[in-house]
Structure formats: C-alpha cells, structure tokens
Amino acid sequence: MIKSGAQILWECLEQQGVTEVFGYPGGAILPAYDALKYSNIHHILVRHEQGATHMADGYARASGRVGVAVATSGPGATNMVTGIATAMLDSSPIVCITGQVGSKLIGSDAFQETDITGVTLPITKHNYLVTRADEVARTISEAFYVASSGRPGPVLVDITKDAQQGTCEFDGKPIKPQLPGYRPDLSPTSEEYKHALELIHSAKRPVILAGHGIILSGAMQEVRTLAERANIPVGLTLLGLGAFPASHPLSLGMMGMHGEAWLNTTIQEADLLIALGMRFDDRVTGNLKTYAQNAKKIHVEIDRAEINKNVKVDVPLVGDLRAVLRELLPHVKQQEHREWIAYIDRMKGETAVRDIQNLPDSGHLYAAHVINDIWRETLGTETIVTTDVGQHQMWEAQYYKHEEPRTLITSGGLGTMGFALPAAIGAKVARPNAEVWVVVGDGGFQMTMSELATLVQEKLKIHIAIINNGYLGMVRQWQEFFYDRNYEATPLLNPNFVKLAEAYGIRSCAVTQRAEVVPAVKAARQHNGPVLLDFQVEQEDSVFPMVPAGAGLHEMIRRPSPIVETAADS
Amino acid sequence: MLNTFVVYVENKPGVLARVSTLFRRRAYNIDSLTVGRTEKPEVSRMTIVVDADHDQALRIEATLYKLVNVLFVENITNEPAILRDLAMIKVAVTQEARTQVFKLAEVFNARVEDVAPESVTIEITGAEDKIDRLLEVLRPYGVLEMVRTGVVALRRGSKSSAAATASPTPTSANASEPGIHNEDVSYSV
Numbered sequence: 001m002i003k004s005g006a007q008i009l010w011e012c013l014e015q016q017g018v019t020e021v022f023g024y025p026g027g028a029i030l031p032a033y034d035a036l037k038y039s040n041i042h043h044i045l046v047r048h049e050q051g052a053t054h055m056a057d058g059y060a061r062a063s064g065r066v067g068v069a070v071a072t073s074g075p076g077a078t079n080m081v082t083g084i085a086t087a088m089l090d091s092s093p094i095v096c097i098t099g100q101v102g103s104k105l106i107g108s109d110a111f112q113e114t115d116i117t118g119v120t121l122p123i124t125k126h127n128y129l130v131t132r133a134d135e136v137a138r139t140i141s142e143a144f145y146v147a148s149s150g151r152p153g154p155v156l157v158d159i160t161k162d163a164q165q166g167t168c169e170f171d172g173k174p175i176k177p178q179l180p181g182y183r184p185d186l187s188p189t190s191e192e193y194k195h196a197l198e199l200i201h202s203a204k205r206p207v208i209l210a211g212h213g214i215i216l217s218g219a220m221q222e223v224r225t226l227a228e229r230a231n232i233p234v235g236l237t238l239l240g241l242g243a244f245p246a247s248h249p250l251s252l253g254m255m256g257m258h259g260e261a262w263l264n265t266t267i268q269e270a271d272l273l274i275a276l277g278m279r280f281d282d283r284v285t286g287n288l289k290t291y292a293q294n295a296k297k298i299h300v301e302i303d304r305a306e307i308n309k310n311v312k313v314d315v316p317l318v319g320d321l322r323a324v325l326r327e328l329l330p331h332v333k334q335q336e337h338r339e340w341i342a343y344i345d346r347m348k349g350e351t352a353v354r355d356i357q358n359l360p361d362s363g364h365l366y367a368a369h370v371i372n373d374i375w376r377e378t379l380g381t382e383t384i385v386t387t388d389v390g391q392h393q394m395w396e397a398q399y400y401k402h403e404e405p406r407t408l409i410t411s412g413g414l415g416t417m418g419f420a421l422p423a424a425i426g427a428k429v430a431r432p433n434a435e436v437w438v439v440v441g442d443g444g445f446q447m448t449m450s451e452l453a454t455l456v457q458e459k460l461k462i463h464i465a466i467i468n469n470g471y472l473g474m475v476r477q478w479q480e481f482f483y484d485r486n487y488e489a490t491p492l493l494n495p496n497f498v499k500l501a502e503a504y505g506i507r508s509c510a511v512t513q514r515a516e517v518v519p520a521v522k523a524a525r526q527h528n529g530p531v532l533l534d535f536q537v538e539q540e541d542s543v544f545p546m547v548p549a550g551a552g553l554h555e556m557i558r559r560p561s562p563i564v565e566t567a568a569d570s
Numbered sequence: 571m572l573n574t575f576v577v578y579v580e581n582k583p584g585v586l587a588r589v590s591t592l593f594r595r596r597a598y599n600i601d602s603l604t605v606g607r608t609e610k611p612e613v614s615r616m617t618i619v620v621d622a623d624h625d626q627a628l629r630i631e632a633t634l635y636k637l638v639n640v641l642f643v644e645n646i647t648n649e650p651a652i653l654r655d656l657a658m659i660k661v662a663v664t665q666e667a668r669t670q671v672f673k674l675a676e677v678f679n680a681r682v683e684d685v686a687p688e689s690v691t692i693e694i695t696g697a698e699d700k701i702d703r704l705l706e707v708l709r710p711y712g713v714l715e716m717v718r719t720g721v722v723a724l725r726r727g728s729k730s731s732a733a734a735t736a737s738p739t740p741t742s743a744n745a746s747e748p749g750i751h752n753e754d755v756s757y758s759v
Contacts, residue, residue: 121588126637126638
C-alpha cells in the first residue's frame with residue numbers, strides 16, 4: 001500500500017507500542033500533524049518543547065517504556081536541547097521527532113532551519129536525519145531499539161518536510177534494525193567472575209553502591225538477594241533511590257555530597273566497594289584522591305566506557321546488571337559482617353541526634369517537615385515524586401523514604417531546573433493509577449510553570465508542593481558557606497502562587513505553619529483534581545551534611561547541634 | 571604517548587563528524603586522522619593517532635564503540651604494523667643547490683615530482699620520523715610549502731583487522747542480527 005512518510009511515522013510509532021506523544025506543532029512538522037487523523041495515538045499539546053522532552057523523560061522513567069516528544073524545526077528543535085541533555089545524563093530512553101525544512105533547502109539558512117542533528121550530536125545516544133519517505137520505517141525501528149537497549153538514552157529523528165509528504169510502498173510489517181556496529185550486550189569473562197567472588201568472600205568491610213542501573217535493568221530482587229545473603233550494607237545514589245527498600249535493615253540511604261554522614265564514612269572506611277549500575281559521579285565520590293582509598297572495587301556496569309573513567313577499579317564486570325548478578329549469585333556464600341554492621345549502626349545513632357526532626361518546634365516551617373509529612377501521608381500507596389534540582393531535591397532524597405523503584409523521578413546528572421512539573425505530567429500519563437507529587441523549588445517551578453495549562457487540559461490529578469523559601473536555595477547555601485553570605489542574585493521576587501494556580505483553575509493554598517502541613521496534604525489528596533500547595537518554609541535553612549566541592553567524602557560540613565540552632569533562631 | 575587506532579566505520583554522511591566530535595567532547599587531542607575507502611564500499615577506514623596514556627587509550631576505544639556507526643576499533647600501538655605518512659615538499663633552489671637537493675632526495679628514497687626554475691617538489695612516503703629528518707636537511711635551502719597526509723597504518727603479517735568487520739550491507743541476508751555478540755570482536759577492558 002502506498003503511504004506518506006507522515007502516515008508511516010505514526011504507524012511505526014504504534015507498532016512500537018506508543019499510545020501518547022508530547023508535542024508542539026509548527027511549519028516543518030505540519031504534514032506529520034495532518035496525518036495524526038489516521039492514528040489512534042493521543043497527542044498531548046505542551047506549552048514549550050522543553051516541557052515535551054521532560055514529559056517524555058518522566059513517562060519513560062515512570063514506566064520503563066520509551067517516551068516520545070515531537071517538535072517542529074528550528075526553535076522547536078532547539079527548545080528540546082535541555083530535555084535531551086537531561087535524558088542523556090540520566091540514561092533515559094526517549095525518542096525526539098523533529099520536523100526539518102525540505103531536503104533541497106538544507107544548508108540554505110531557510111526559515112526555521114537549524115542543524116539539529118549537529119547541535120544534538122554530543123547529547124544524544126544517536127541521531128538521524130531522514131530525507132526520504134522510504135527511510136522513515138527503518139529509522140523509527142532503529143531509534144526505538146537504540147534508545148531502549150544497552151545503556152538507554154535519547155535518540156533524535158529529524159525528518160524533512162518532503163520526507164513526511166513523499167510516498168512509498170509500506171506493507172506495515174515491522175522492520176528489524178540494521179545496526180552492524182551496535183552491540184549493546186556484552187558479558188564478563190569467567191575469570192572476572194572468579195576474581196569478583198574472591199573479593200566478595202574475603203572482604204571484612206564491604207558496601208554495595210546501588211545505582212540507577214539496577215532500576216533500568218530490573219535487578220532489584222537480585223541486588224536484595226546479594227545483600228541479604230552476604231550481609232552487605234547498601235548505599236544508594238540519588239538516581240538509585242527506590243532500587244533497594246529504604247526500610248530494609250541493610251539500607252544506609254543516599255551517599256555523596258548531601259548523603260548520610262554514616263554512609264559517607266562507611267564508604268571511606270570500607271575494604272570493598274561493590275558498585276552496581278552507577279558511574280562514580282563527582283557528586284558521589286568527592287575528591288577522587290581520597291575516595292575509598294583502602295577499598296578494592298568491583299564495578300558492574302553495562303557501559304564499558306564508564307570503567308576506570310573516574311575511579312580505577314579492580315574487577316570490572318561489563319554487562320547487563322541482572323544477567324551478571326544471576327551468573328554471580330549461585331556462587332555467593334553466606335556471610336555475617338557483624339562487627340562492621342554494628343559499627344555502622346553506632347555511627348547512625350550519633351548522626352540521628354543532629355536530625356532536623358529532633359529540633360524543638362520554633363514556629364518555623366522546615367522543608368524537611370513538609371517532605372517527611374508528605375511521605376508519612378502517602379506511605380503504603382503507589383506514589384511517584386518528581387523533583388527539580390537543588391535543596392528541595394536533596395531534602396526529598398533524605399526525608400522521603402522510597403521503597404519501590406520508579407517512585408522518584410529527578411534530574412540527577414544534568415541537574416535541570418524546571419524538570420519536575422513536566423516530568424510529573426509524563427509520569428501521570430504513563431501510570432494514571434499512581435499518585436503523583438511534584439516537589440519543586442520556587443525558582444525551578446517558574447522555569448516551566450507554563451505546563452500547568454497542559455496539566456489542566458489533560459485533566460491530570462497531580463499534587464504540586466512548592467518548597468518556597470524565597471531564594472535560589474542551593475545557590476544561596478553556597479554563597480553562605482563559600483562566598484561570605486554575599487546573596488548576589490539569589491533572592492526571588494515571587495508571584496502569588498495561590499492566585500497563579502487559581503488562574504489556571506487549580507485549587508491552591510499557602511502553608512506557613514508546621515501544624516498546617518498534614519491537613520493541607522490530606523485535603524489535597526482528597527480533592528478530585530490538581531492541587532498546588534505553597535509551602536512557605538524557613539528562608540535560610542541549609543542542606544546537611546555537605547561535602548564541599550573538591551573535599552574528601554569524609555570531610556563533611558555537619559548540621560550544627562540542635563542547641564546552637566535553637567539559640568540562633570531566637 | 572602516541573596511540574594509533576584503526577577504526578572501521580559505516581560509510582555514511584556525518585560519521586567523520588561523530589568521531590571527531592567525540593574526541594573534542596572528551597578533550598582528547600588528535601595528532602592525526604586519516605579516512606578513506608576500504609575494500610568494501612559500505613565501510614570506511616580511519617587511522618587516528620592520539621596522545622593518550624594506557625587508561626585513556628582503553629577509554630577512547632570503549633567510547634568509540636559507543637558510536638552506533640563504528641564497526642570495529644583496534645589499538646595497534648603495540649602491534650607490529652606498517653605506519654606510513656606521505657609528504658610533498660616544495661624547496662627553493664638555486665642552480666647550484668638543485669643537484670644537492672636531488673642527491674638528498676635520492677638518499678631518502680624520495681622522488682622528485684616537479685622541477686621549476688627556482689623550486690623543486692619532492693614526494694616522500696615513509697615513517698613519520700624519516701620525513702621529519704628529510705625536512706630537517708631541506709630546511710636550510712628554504713621550504714616554500716609542504717603538505718603531509720597524516721599516518722595510515724596496517725598490521726604486518728597475515729592477521730587482518732578487516733576480517734573483524736561483518737558486512738554491514740543492509741540488504742545482505744548475512745547481516746549480523748542486532749544484539750548478537752560478534753565473536754570476532756575483542757572486548758578486552
């Protein structure tokens with residue numbers, strides 16, 4: 001049957017199981033939009049193309065399926081750049097489809113022409129320029145395969161207007177990708193397995209570093225079996241939260257710059273690090289020269305280029321984490337590590353005293369209280385939390401206890417402000433039965449708040465908790481600690497968020513007292529529609545502990561003891 | 571130290587840009603890069619010389635493999651290999667100097683490609699240091715212009731890098747299935 005490139009595009013997306021796309025039309029993508037009438041795919045109109053990419057990303061992270069974003073050429077495509085880079089750094093499988101000017105006009109600086117495949121070369125896993133209708137089907141098939149296999153990532157498909165309009169024979173049969181150079185499935189050698197087992201069995205002070213790869217690979221059960229059988233405590237990266245239950249006795253919480261003090265010390269004193277699907281990011285290691293100096297290191301990782309990139313490891317096991325652990329587990333022996341675990345428990349006890357939860361109620365509302373209360377209220381329900389980057393993100397990571405994978409969706413690697421709201425929309429579309437909370441700062445929220453309209457238009461019940469401290473909080477914290485409290489350009493003049501929400505028809509209220517938090521959260525959850533809560537929190541609170549940039553992981557700035565804190569408050 | 575990589579890539583538009591962007595992105599400085607056709611029309615071959623230590627060289631290899639269009643990478647730095655650079659050197663000569671320049675060319679097994687009243691153009695093929703030495707002795711006469719191709723490299727002996735590249739012809743019935751490990755490809759980490 002003869003079909004247009006545009007028709008083939010939607011048919012191929014349907015073949016890939018796509019039911020929703022997030023997009024914004026424009027001249028060069030119009031033929032594709034016209035052909036939507038032949039398709040069952042639900043198109044969600046966003047308010048900015050960056051929002052479309054974050055929604056596709058949130059969709060992918062919530063469900064494990066590939067998210068799809070659509071935009072036109074030129075500015076439509078360049079608006080996607082931040083979202084694509086976000087997905088790249090966090091290994092999120094998305095496919096971005098952009099219109100391009102007619103193939104004969106390419107290179108002529110035509111209206112709304114941008115070399116988007118050139119622009120996105122370093123921030124996509126792969127990208128394509130499609131100039132003929134008969135290339136559309138094969139390209140879509142390859143794009144989905146590349147995006148979702150191996151270490152997932154974003155793929156951009158740029159389709160010229162004439163490729164959308166042109167016709168060719170299309171029989172509707174799925175086309176197999178032809179990628180002779182792409183081999184995502186590697187496996188370790190038996191010698192490497194043997195060496196890894198020797199290290200695991202001889203370690204006295206081992207710790208598992210659990211990363212995002214566990215969730216991507218679906219290896220939660222295998223990791224749990226490994227930890228339980230060998231009694232190895234588990235520390236998590238930010239993107240790893242949910243890969244191992246927070247309530248598990250072996251869970252040590254989050255590691256790194258704002259990680260738990262006991263865990264950072266554990267890592268520094270360990271004699272074996274078992275890194276599972278994580279990449280030794282600088283926010284996790286601190287100064288590399290002093291990082292876990294006495295520890296042997298096993299690194300299980302699907303991306304061979306990550307091996308020895310930041311931290312030199314003793315045994316690399318390159319391959320799919322689940323497959324590698326399934327190979328390894330039958331040979332792992334029972335172990336105790338009683339002394340080591342008792343030692344870590346003592347450190348935990350000492351640290352807990354400094355917890356903000358133990359502060360006497362001074363009448364101030366702290367972000368930690370808000371997040372902890374949201375966690376308590378949603379405990380035991382299927383709840384997804386999305387965040388931006390900054391203080392609220394770290395407090396979420398510290399005070400919301402994630403038990404299940406794909407329940408925290410946050411911009412880790414790129415640290416993108418404005419990610420949370422659109423990502424939540426994507427997550428809610430992917431998992432309509434899940435409760436979705438946006439935990440977002442007052443700064444980041446204003447970067448993509450135009451997507452409130454998308455949320456209302458799609459009738460999505462999403463709860464938005466603005467952690468409003470009137471500052472770009474994390475930057476302010478750095479200014480406080482490292483720039484002599486020179487709060488240059490960080491105080492924010494905010495709109496009235498309650499009135500803003502009401503303008504969109506979203507129920508809203510401001511919360512200023514600790515006692516008001518739980519009733520506000522309860523009311524939001526009972527309301528049949530979206531709710532925006534403006535939590536006006538302590539303005540100059542900081543995230544503790546903090547490993548200053550360039551310092552060793554053990555060199556943490558700690559929260560002042562409760563007594564000092566109270567004195568300063570009064 | 572200088573590492574020499576032989577890289578087979580799909581002969582498609584934009585692949586050179588992908589490879590060079592990768593080196594720029596990871597801040598590795600390319601000493602030389604040559605690219606040309608191979609015995610298979612759908613495959614191009616690059617010889618890339620990069621200054622990198624042992625660990626960096628391993629990472630470059632792994633990172634190159636992340637490019638979807640890269641078929642095969644081999645670091646032949648420590649392998650027996652023939653490395654050749656081609657240079658054309660235009661030298662200023664006077665009547666009496668011309669014979670001396672001819673003689674020098676002969677000593678270096680270089681060829682005189684062009685003779686003009688006030689210049690001589692010499693073509694030389696060889697290892698880089700041989701060309702460097704010829705340049706050194708020609709310099710006193712006055713080098714007017716020079717061009718070098720950059721290094722191309724081929725393994726010595728019957729072992730061939732090319733054998734490792736499965737035919738990427740899209741129509742070929744033998745084209746390797748995606749996701750199937752190619753036994754001929756080494757993945758030493």
